[in-house]
Amino acid sequence: MSRRATEGETGFGSDSFLDIVANIVGILIILIVIAGIKMSQAPVMVAENQEVAPTQPQIIDQELEAFLPKIVPEPPQSPVLALEPQEPKPFVPQKPKIIxxxxxxxxxxxxxxxxxxLVRLDQVMQSRKAGAAEIxxxxxxxxxxxxxxxxQVNQKSDQLEQExxxxxxxxxxxxxxxxxxxxxxxxxxxVSEPQEQIKELKHRLTPVSQLVTDKEWHFLLSENRVSYVPINELLMELKDQVMKRGSWLAKYREHHGKVGPFRGYTMDYIVERQALSAIDQLSNGGRGGFRVGVSKxxxxxxxxxxxxxxxxxxQQNSEFFQAITExxxxxxxxxxxxxxxxxxxxSLQKHAHSLGYQVAGRPLPFGVPIAGSPAGTRSAGQ
Known part of the structure; x- marks a missing residue:
């Protein structure tokens, strides 16, 4: 007997059943297609010794058989087996077994x-250490x-050296x-045998000396060496310096100055303002005045x-020879x-006389320089 459905119970519908069947059929179709694709791509397995007979063309006309080219069958190709790559299994290390x-x-x-x-070597080492300490x-x-x-040898050597x-x-x-x-x-x-002593006497004619009135050239002889003294050149420089300072000398009575150096020599001088003599005053018209002169x-x-x-x-290239030549x-x-x-x-006097020069000698004590003044004496040449 059929049971009447109660209220609230949902009835089984045919639409849902059809949907399920349709899904199953679709899945089967997809599987079949995939299997077909795989079968078409799978390699053909052929035995190695099996020969595949080539297909012969079908002759329609027997008379044309003589004109057809002969077809040589190609050698069969070796089958290729394609395997799908497999993933390697992971390596799991195992614990070593200790035996x-x-x-x-x-x-x-x-x-x-x-x-x-080792004990023997240690004993040998100890014995060698003892031997090394003894050595x-x-x-x-x-x-x-x-x-x-x-x-001792050094002491003996010093003693021998002293002796x-x-x-x-x-x-x-x-x-x-x-x-x-x-x-x-x-x-x-x-003393016991007296001998006659012979003395050599040299006689020289001494010419008469005369005062030098012309210009003279001066040389200094010191430590057995000669050098030219430029007194004339220094006096010319002194004159120029006094002329330039005439106005200054008019204000002051005395002036100390220095000229040079010239050829290694310098001249210290004193210039004073001096009164005119009676003759100078008369020649000046009786007017007062003064003159400037070098006092020393x-x-x-x-x-x-x-x-x-x-x-x-x-020698010809010496300064003395060049000076007397000039x-x-x-x-x-x-x-x-x-x-x-x-x-x-x-020696220089003799040489100068041989060349025709007049020579004047003026001795100087040690420490006294060459000097001149209006109260001094003139040189006497021979």
Missing amino acids: YQQPSQELLDEVQKMEQE SLKKQEVSGKVLSMVS YRQLLSLVDTTQEAREQLERVVAQSRQ WEISRSDDIAGEALEQAM IGTGSTLTFWVYPDSFELYR
């Missing part, structure tokens, strides 16, 4: 031998002995005594001036001579 094994008797014996060898002690002892011997010096001093004393004895013997012989001048030499020795002065013959050469240069003065 405990009892060491053999041979290995134990070898270990025991090695331990004995070090002996070395120190020998070194001390060597140092003491060196000290050698004493011997040399004795030899020198003996030599001096011998020389003194020889001198005494020689003197005694001279003094020459100082630079330390750079070394001068020339006699042999150097006699002066010209017939002039007067005035030599200011210090006590240590009289021999040089004689």
Whole structure:
């Protein structure tokens, strides 16, 4: 008997059933299509020795068979098997198995031998250390002995050197005594045997000197060396300086100045304002006035001036030779001579006379410079 459906119970519909069937059919169709595609792409499995007969063309007309080309069948191609790549399985490391094994008797014996060898080597090392310490002690002892011997040798050497010096001093004393004895013997012989002494006398004609009124050229002889003194050039420079300062000298009575250096020499001078003489006043028309005059001048030499020795002065390229060449013959050469240069003065005087010059000699004491004043004396040339 059929049961009547109660209220509120939903009835089974045919639409939902049809939808389910349609979905199942669609899924089956998709699977069939996929399987067909895979089958079409799958390789053909052919046996290696199996030959595939080529298809022969069908001849429609028997008479045309003679004109048809012969078809040579192509060799069969080897089948290709395509395999799908498979993913490698992950490698899972396994724990190593530890196998405990009892060491053999041979290995134990070898270990025991090695331990004995180590003990022996340790004993050898200890003995060698003891030997090295003993050698070090002996070395120190020998070194001390060597140092003491060196000290003794040095002392002996110093003693021998001192004795050698004493011997040399004795030899020198003996030599001096011998020389003194020889001198005494020689003197005694001279006293006992008097000899005639010959003295050589040189006679020179001394010409009459005359005062120098013309211009003279000056040279300084010091330490047996000669140098040219530019007194004339310095006086010209002094005159120019006084002329330039005439207005200044009119205000002051006295002026101290210096000119040079010229060729290593300088001149210190004193200029004074002097009154006119009676004759000068008359010639001036009786008007008052004054004159400027040099009351004193003094020459100082630079330390750079070394001068020339006699042999150097006699050469043609020397300063002395060039100076007398520029002066010209017939002039007067005035030599200011210090006590240590009289021999040089004689030689230069003789040479100047041979060249035709007049020579004037003016000796100077040590420490006194070349100087001049209106109250001084003129040079006397020969």
